[in-house]
Amino acid sequence: MKHYLLSAALLFTAGHSAAFSQETHKRIVIDAVNYMAKNPTTTRYAKLQAYAQANGMSVSELANVLGQAAFDVDDFEDTFFCGSITGDCVQAPLWGAAESIVKYTSYWHFQNHTQGADTHGNDFGGYNYQKLTVWGTVDNMAATWLKGDYLDDGHGGETGWFNADDSEYNSYGVTEKNYRIDSHSTYSMYDDFEEMPFQPIDNLGQYWYQSYVESGNPQVLGFVFHTTDLLQPHHTWTTSDLNHSGWESWVKDYYDQESLNDFSLVKQAMTSFSAVDTHSTDIRPLLTQGGAFSYSQGGIVLNSKDHYDRVNTAKQVIPHAIAMVVHLLNHAMDVR
Structure with a gap:
């Protein structure tokens, strides 16, 4: 790719x-x-x-x-999540086309007005499953499907079991960094999807x-x-x-x-x-x-x-x- x-x-x-x-x-x-x-x-x-x-x-x-x-x-191909066991990194869930989550890059396209400042220091945060105040089946399905999965941080970063590492793109080191404007992040924020505090749009x-x-x-x-x-x-x-x-x-x-x-x-x-x-x-x-x-x-x-x-x-x-x-x-x- x-x-x-x-x-x-x-x-x-x-x-x-x-x-x-x-x-x-x-x-x-x-x-x-x-x-x-x-x-x-x-x-x-x-x-x-x-x-x-x-x-x-x-x-x-x-x-x-x-x-x-x-x-x-x-259509940006800049956000990959990796399997917590397999280390395999993909840009979309297999079931995404039917549920409007066609690419994971869409998680950077929110600004949550139901919450205040986020853990990064933004006045309003982005998508964060753990902090949603309204949600539905698609949100739950994604969090279940991606439970424990991590944001791709390039070769030699986080891996699956037995050092399995099929990194496709350093999403943490490029995409998240680009959108980290006037805020701060640590990789530990992005090592489990269900707790990820995405940067706001x-x-x-x-x-x-x-x-x-x-x-x-x-x-x-x-x-x-x-x-x-x-x-x-x-x-x-x-x-x-x-x-x-x-x-x-x-x-x-x-x-x-x-x-x-x-x-x-x-x-x-x-x-x-x-x-x-x-x-x-x-x-x-x-x-x-x-x-x-x-x-x-x-x-x-x-x-x-x-x-x-x-x-x-x-x-x-x-x-x-x-x-x-x-x-x-x-x-x-x-x-x-």
């Missing part, structure tokens, strides 16, 4: 999503760019045009690149944003926009179950039919965010605002499949997701 480096080991493959559907992630980003085009006086659209031109693209081509990169984050976003500031790379900037998962209530209430995949499929299916990207709602949502200071490159306060919104407004979709309940929630969280990307794009254009 091959892995390519782009500030972290990544490989993009066709797959499913354990977040907003990948198609929805892409649509949100494209809609954010379209919103800027329709509101050039209140956004940094002129700078966005210049950025696209500097990268040899039209604005629509740039929107597609940014959206595709947001889509691709669910705002740290993922910050890592890629800082990489964008340093490189100016449009694809890297697009990776940041996967943080619209913070507007998906399951990612702030924190569970892999409770209608998680069903809700995400519904959003994808009704995105256009229910006009979930209504720009009048996006305009209202813009005012609910406090923009990132132009003198700062720390976008995590803005991301946490998005997470706080979905946590406070979207909990009903964990327990209800009613179409009206889903429309009501989606017409809040999708416009806020688009607005959050607009704010991020505005800031990204100012810091370049």
Whole structure:
């Protein structure tokens, strides 16, 4: 199995999503760019045009690149768990395709608003089975399947019985380290899945944003926009179950039919965010605002499949997701 480096080991493959559907992630980003085009006086659209031109693209081509990169984050091959006995390391459970845990990288895509600070020192932690306050069969199945399994820390690190070691990628030394921003970790935190305190998605976003500031790379900037998962209530209430995949499929299916990207709602949502200071490159306060919104407004979709309940929630969280990307794009254009 091959892995390519782009500030972290990544490989993009066709797959499913354990977040907003990948198609929805892409649509949100494209809609954010379209919103800027329709509101050039209140956004940094002129700078966005210049950025696209500097990268040899039209604005629509740039929107597609940014959206595709947001889509691709669910396909990162950067997180492997290893069997506590066999030492065999894999990136997904055999049963994952049926249960929306297609790749273990998705465990970095949460920000738990049902808990406070985590053991790393983050203001809100990420997925941690031991600290879930809402959960379901999929969460329990994963914790049972992976009981005692450890995060791959490279050849010569943790092993199975009799020093069995089939390391595929140093997920602790690269992926976790990248997302450890302003926090601390020890490997003992990651030697049993059922107790692992995964880094939250705002740290993922910050890592890629800082990489964008340093490189100016449009694809890297697009990776940041996967943080619209913070507007998906399951990612702030924190569970892999409770209608998680069903809700995400519904959003994808009704995105256009229910006009979930209504720009009048996006305009209202813009005012609910406090923009990132132009003198700062720390976008995590803005991301946490998005997470706080979905946590406070979207909990009903964990327990209800009613179409009206889903429309009501989606017409809040999708416009806020688009607005959050607009704010991020505005800031990204100012810091370049």
